[in-house]
Amino acid sequence: MKVLIVYDSSTGNTEKMAHAVEDGVKKAGVEPVLKHVDEVSVDEIPQHQGLILGSPVYYGLPSWKIKKFIDESVKYHGKFDGMVGGSFASAGGTHTGAETTIIALNEMLLVHGMVIQGSSSGSHYGAASVGSPNDSALEACRKLGERVGRLVKNLKK
Amino acid sequence: MKVLIVYDSSTGNTEKMAHAVEDGVKKAGVEPVLKHVDEVSVDEIPQHQGLILGSPVYYGLPSWKIKKFIDESVKYHGKFDGMVGGSFASAGGTHTGAETTIIALNEMLLVHGMVIQGSSSGSHYGAASVGSPNDSALEACRKLGERVGRLVKNLKK
Amino acid sequence: MKVLIVYDSSTGNTEKMAHAVEDGVKKAGVEPVLKHVDEVSVDEIPQHQGLILGSPVYYGLPSWKIKKFIDESVKYHGKFDGMVGGSFASAGGTHTGAETTIIALNEMLLVHGMVIQGSSSGSHYGAASVGSPNDSALEACRKLGERVGRLVKNLKK
Amino acid sequence: MKVLIVYDSSTGNTEKMAHAVEDGVKKAGVEPVLKHVDEVSVDEIPQHQGLILGSPVYYGLPSWKIKKFIDESVKYHGKFDGMVGGSFASAGGTHTGAETTIIALNEMLLVHGMVIQGSSSGSHYGAASVGSPNDSALEACRKLGERVGRLVKNLKK
Numbered sequence: 001m002k003v004l005i006v007y008d009s010s011t012g013n014t015e016k017m018a019h020a021v022e023d024g025v026k027k028a029g030v031e032p033v034l035k036h037v038d039e040v041s042v043d044e045i046p047q048h049q050g051l052i053l054g055s056p057v058y059y060g061l062p063s064w065k066i067k068k069f070i071d072e073s074v075k076y077h078g079k080f081d082g083m084v085g086g087s088f089a090s091a092g093g094t095h096t097g098a099e100t101t102i103i104a105l106n107e108m109l110l111v112h113g114m115v116i117q118g119s120s121s122g123s124h125y126g127a128a129s130v131g132s133p134n135d136s137a138l139e140a141c142r143k144l145g146e147r148v149g150r151l152v153k154n155l156k157k
Numbered sequence: 158m159k160v161l162i163v164y165d166s167s168t169g170n171t172e173k174m175a176h177a178v179e180d181g182v183k184k185a186g187v188e189p190v191l192k193h194v195d196e197v198s199v200d201e202i203p204q205h206q207g208l209i210l211g212s213p214v215y216y217g218l219p220s221w222k223i224k225k226f227i228d229e230s231v232k233y234h235g236k237f238d239g240m241v242g243g244s245f246a247s248a249g250g251t252h253t254g255a256e257t258t259i260i261a262l263n264e265m266l267l268v269h270g271m272v273i274q275g276s277s278s279g280s281h282y283g284a285a286s287v288g289s290p291n292d293s294a295l296e297a298c299r300k301l302g303e304r305v306g307r308l309v310k311n312l313k314k
Numbered sequence: 315m316k317v318l319i320v321y322d323s324s325t326g327n328t329e330k331m332a333h334a335v336e337d338g339v340k341k342a343g344v345e346p347v348l349k350h351v352d353e354v355s356v357d358e359i360p361q362h363q364g365l366i367l368g369s370p371v372y373y374g375l376p377s378w379k380i381k382k383f384i385d386e387s388v389k390y391h392g393k394f395d396g397m398v399g400g401s402f403a404s405a406g407g408t409h410t411g412a413e414t415t416i417i418a419l420n421e422m423l424l425v426h427g428m429v430i431q432g433s434s435s436g437s438h439y440g441a442a443s444v445g446s447p448n449d450s451a452l453e454a455c456r457k458l459g460e461r462v463g464r465l466v467k468n469l470k471k
Numbered sequence: 472m473k474v475l476i477v478y479d480s481s482t483g484n485t486e487k488m489a490h491a492v493e494d495g496v497k498k499a500g501v502e503p504v505l506k507h508v509d510e511v512s513v514d515e516i517p518q519h520q521g522l523i524l525g526s527p528v529y530y531g532l533p534s535w536k537i538k539k540f541i542d543e544s545v546k547y548h549g550k551f552d553g554m555v556g557g558s559f560a561s562a563g564g565t566h567t568g569a570e571t572t573i574i575a576l577n578e579m580l581l582v583h584g585m586v587i588q589g590s591s592s593g594s595h596y597g598a599a600s601v602g603s604p605n606d607s608a609l610e611a612c613r614k615l616g617e618r619v620g621r622l623v624k625n626l627k628k
Contacts, residue, residue, distance in 0.1 A: 060438065060578035061532070064539035071529045078277045095442035099413035100578050103260070107531035107571050110275025110282050115308070118267025120235045124374065125267050128409035151272070155311050215385045217421035217595065218375070225378035252599035256570035257421050264374035264414050281531065285566035392591045417574070424589025424596050429622070432581025434549045439581050465586065469625050 001030045001152050003050035003084070003145075008037045008063045013090040013132050014054050020138040021052055021088060021127070024145020030152050032145065037065045042073040049152045050084040051114065052145070053105045057089050060097035061104050070108045077112070084155065085109030085116045086148040087126035088141055094130050102126035115155065117147050158187045158309050160207035160241070160302075165194045165220045170247040170289050171211050177295040178209055178245060178284070181302020187309050189302065194222045199230040206309045207241040208271065209302070210262045214246050217254035218261050227265045234269070241312065242266030242273045243305040244283035245298055251287050259283035272312065274304050315344045315466050317364035317398070317459075322351045322377045327404040327446050328368050334452040335366055335402060335441070338459020344466050346459065351379045356387040363466045364398040365428065366459065367419045371403050374411035375418050384422045391426070398469065399423030399430045400462040401440035402455055408444050416440035429469065431461050472501045472623050474521035474555070474616075479508045479534045484561040484603050485525050491609040492523055492559060492598070495616020501623050503616065508536045513544040520623045521555040522585065523616065524576045528560050531568035532575050541579045548583070555626065556580030556587045557619040558597035559612055565601050573597035586626065588618050 003025045009015040018034055025032035033048065045051060053070075055062035073080075087105035091098035102125045106116055118124050119140075127144040129137030160182045166172040175191055182189035190205065202208060210227075212219035230237075244262035248255035259282045263273055275281050276297075284301040286294030317339045323329040332348055339346035347362065359365060367384075369376035387394075401419035405412035416439045420430055432438050433454075441458040443451030474496045480486040489505055496503035504519065516522060524541075526533035544551075558576035562569035573596045577587055589595050590611075598615040600608030 058538075058542045058545070059582045061538065061575055064535045064542050067529075067532065067538045068535035071535050074529070081277050082274070093436050094408055094444070095412055095437050097413070097438060097578070097582060098409055099411070100417065100439075100575075103264075103414065104532055104571075104575060107260075107282070107568070110273075111277065111530045111568060113275050113277035113281075115272060115274045116267075117239070117272045118270050120238050120268065120270035122407050123409050124270075124411060125264070125414075130408070215381075215388070216425045218381065218418055221378045221382035221385050224372075224375065224381045228372045228378050231372070250593050251565055251601070252569055252594050254421070254425060254570070254595060255566055256568070257418075257574065257596075260571065261375055261414075261418060264411070268373045268411060279564050280566050281568060282571075287565070395591050396588070417578075421574075421596070424587075425591065427589050427591035427595075429586060429588045430581075431553070431586045432584050434552050434582065434584035438584075439578070 001156060002048045003030055003032050003052060003148055003152060004045060004048040005032055005034045005052045006037055006040050006069060007054035008056060008065045014056050017088050017090055017129055017133050017141045018054050020141035021145040024142035025149040028146045028149025030149035037069050045073060046076060046079060049156060050148050052086040052148055054088040055101060057091040057097040057101045060100045062101055081113035083114045084148050084151045085114035086144050088144060090129050098128035099125060102128060115151060117151055158313060159205045160187055160189050160209060160305055160309060161202060161205040162189055162191045162209045163194055163197050163226060164211035165213060165222045171213050174245050174247055174286055174290050174298045175211050177298035178302040181299035182306040185303045185306025187306035194226050202230060203233060203236060206313060207305050209243040209305055211245040212258060214248040214254040214258045217257045219258055238270035240271045241305050241308045242271035243301050245301060247286050255285035259285060272308060274308055315470060316362045317344055317346050317366060317462055317466060318359060318362040319346055319348045319366045320351055320354050320383060321368035322370060322379045328370050331402050331404055331441060331443055331447050331455045332368050334455035335459040338456035339463040342460045342463025344463035351383050359387060360390060360393060363470060364462050366400040366462055368402040369415060371405040371411040371415045374414045376415055395427035397428045398462050398465045399428035400458050402458060404443050412442035416442060429465060431465055472627060473519045474501055474503050474523060474619055474623060475516060475519040476503055476505045476523045477508055477511050477540060478525035479527060479536045485527050488559050488561055488600060488604050488612045489525050491612035492616040495613035496620040499617045499620025501620035508540050516544060517547060517550060520627060521619050523557040523619055525559040526572060528562040528568040528572045531571045533572055552584035554585045555619050555622045556585035557615050559615060561600050569599035573599060586622060588622055
């Protein structure tokens with residue numbers, strides 16, 4: 001059982017979050033595969049049971065590179081039903097688009113027929129941070145990874 | 158295993174959809190419990206493993222009654238993590254808010270920590286119809302119910 | 315020229331924001347009319363050239379009372395085209411639904427055919443705060459009020 | 472006074488919509504400038520008083536090319552406050568993401584501080600069509616163009 005984590009990052013903030021997400025997936029007993037969006041092909045998705053997307057917030061939405069990655073995944077459309085998904089985003093400020101970015105990432109995953117889970121304790125739609133992720137943001141990332149990992153295990157039983 | 162379907166309806170359109178959702182839940186081998194929002198209490202939610210919300214589209218969002226129901230569910234906040242959720246909406250026209258209503262319903266479910274699944278074949282975020290639901294809309298409702306029912310079964314194994 | 319500010323508030327946080335929005339409207343040279351949602355009727359909307367909605371964040375969306383107010387405004391549907399709108403929200407934590415609440419408020423205003431303006435400097439979609447509004451949140455509220463007030467003046471010339 | 476219409480299109484459906492939007496802008500007495508996203512630079516935006524974005528629906532959101540165009544516009548961030556914006560989208564089916572695409576386009580415009588107007592009569596958030604645009608979708612496009620054109624004129628008085 002493997003979860004693919006695809007992220008974009010220019011300042012390194014989203015990358016730090018990605019590593020915390022990776023830790024969470026591991027903690028759930030599932031293998032994380034971490035890839036920068038520049039170094040991943042959509043052909044790698046089918047070998048995984050989960051897909052977590054992470055992006056900096058650009059104009060309230062995921063970066064064009066993350067969008068391009070998902071646009072290209074159309075060649076597998078219909079093959080990812082029931083796969084587990086998750087989202088995280090790194091913003092430059094509070095209330096500057098982290099939530100709308102995560103909602104957008106989730107929308108792409110839902111169009112693929114994926115399963116996503118919210119959180120009742122903060123960062124409800126996915127993990128978010130402002131600037132360099134603080135302890136609380138990193139904890140939200142770990143919990144996201146763990147949540148996705150556990151769902152993968154529960155759904156594959 | 159039971160799934161609670163809570164809907165609001167004034168013209169009867171959302172109610173027709175609710176019955177199709179009910180059929181889908183049954184088809185998955187799970188017991189559906191169908192309730193108009195006027196006849197349900199939040200105290201009934203904890204006896205179920207799934208919650209599906211249906212609403213007419215009023216100003217691009219769920220009706221205030223559906224919102225009130227969820228606002229009142231705050232007394233159980235944190236107790237519904239991992240419950241399975243789903244959403245459907247009935248609009249007066251095409252592109253008049255069915256999608257934004259379903260996204261809003263899903264957001265409420267995610268804040269409760271619930272699990273939702275998209276669909277790769279049409280009505281991606283939940284089931285939608287325009288006016289009295291046609292065959293294709295009713296089929297989307299049945300598939301939604303079945304999807305939620307199957308997830309409930311898979312996650313409870 | 316008058317702008318109606320309708321807000322819901324239980325802890326007083328959204329109310330504090332409402333007063334800062336009021337100050338901003340005044341600064342633009344337009345008369346603000348501030349009303350708690352419990353003390354306003356939809357019949358008051360037509361006497362104004364702007365409508366600003368404020369809400370606490372409940373389950374990622376506006377409170378059911380704000381939703382009920384707008385649902386009832388359907389009796390004037392089509393009469394508010396070109397009116398100026400704006401939104402603000404008070405959340406319990408960061409990334410717990412302030413943005414999705416503001417987006418939802420904006421959606422209701424757009425369905426009424428209203429004009430809204432974003433901000434390029436923080437709190438892009440409307441004014442948001444976490445807990446009791448700090449100076450930066452209050453400044454965002456003042457700017458929101460001023461922005462709406464200025465638009466009202468510019469569009470009525 | 473000029474309005475820039477930037478669209479992406481592979482099947483030609485969004486392009487047909489773009490031409491109808493163009494007609495609407497003209498009808499308002501403002502000059503439309505129509506550009507495929509492959510043939511436009513962000514350096515052209517500042518010469519216009521309005522910006523209308525059109526996109527096919529890919530995974531519930533604008534195409535990556537439209538996203539890239541806006542991501543690149545960051546070099547002018549803060550310069551477009553008060554510019555008039557508008558959005559349209561072409562989907563492959565009903566309730567398959569046209570609304571979420573338009574909401575996303577609007578979010579990008581709002582982050583730039585732009586002014587957008589909804590419509591109280593159908594296609595509330597922007598103009599949408601399913602497949603090749605029918606008469607009603609083309610009319611929504613013309614009205615969108617006219618609405619943006621009129622706002623440009625009213626705000627520049």
